[in-house]
């Protein structure tokens with residue numbers, strides 16, 4: 760999803776600074792974005808679970824670009840729920856990647872934007888965070904916590920001219936879901952990328968992609984708990 764969104768940013772000639780943990784695909788994506796028209800593309804190899812590198816990362820970005828208008832956070836893992844059920848260490852790993860790393864990254868970034876009285880934070884969360892269910896509640900917990908954190912951050916930063924956009928995709932056909940059998944609810948990553956870019960340009964607060972997920976999740980959230988707890992989902 761991040762690559763698809765970045766393709767549209769590149770065609771609009773933006774300066775991009777990409778962060779990922781594998782250097783080879785990162786360089787391939789950077790080259791693709793240069794060809795598509797990005798004014799500049801810099802790269803930084805980092806496992807985002809190395810929290811002590813997050814402030815250094817922001818300093819490097821500012822030194823390289825001379826400033827920063829928008830941060831787009833889109834990393835994550837879809838862990839194995841069954842393994843999490845038997846291993847706290849595995850659960851902690853999932854919560855760390857999908858939630859705590861975002862909190863750590865956004866701590867210096869939010870302060871930077873707050874001080875400048877402008878900026879835009881865009882983070883991919885998930886519809887899975889709207890209600891936890893037995894098949895993926897560790898992942899759902901991380902996404903729900905992320906959405907709540909972003910809601911609080913939005914409330915804090917709005918008076919300081921900073922926009923916080925929460926993207927909540929449903930099922931999307933990406934490397935993350937490669938092993939999941941596809942059905943009609945799956946969206947194409949390029950279509951989702953267009954919707955994310957549109958949400959960014961329109962400075963939205965919370966966006967479901969595709970939009971029909973807002974209504975699905977409204978229905979799911981309204982199922983009474985005494986019924987929901989018996990449902991196999």
Ligand SMILES: NC(=O)c1ccc[n+]([C@@H]2O[C@H](COP(=O)([O-])OP(=O)(O)OC[C@H]3O[C@@H](n4cnc5c(N)ncnc54)[C@H](OP(=O)(O)O)[C@@H]3O)[C@@H](O)[C@H]2O)c1
Nearest residue numbers: 760780806807808833834835883885928929930931933935
């Ligand atoms: N696909 C869906 O159905 C769906 C639905 C709702 C929300 N989401 C969320 O959307 C976001 C983007 O996912 P995607 O579907 O585009 O999947 P993706 O293509 O697998 O992208 C996730 C990326 O996160 C990177 N990553 C994971 N852990 C990292 C770490 N510790 N440090 C640095 N990078 C790390 C992965 O890097 P590697 O390639 O090195 O593993 C991968 O490039 C995720 O937050 C995901 O939870 C996905």
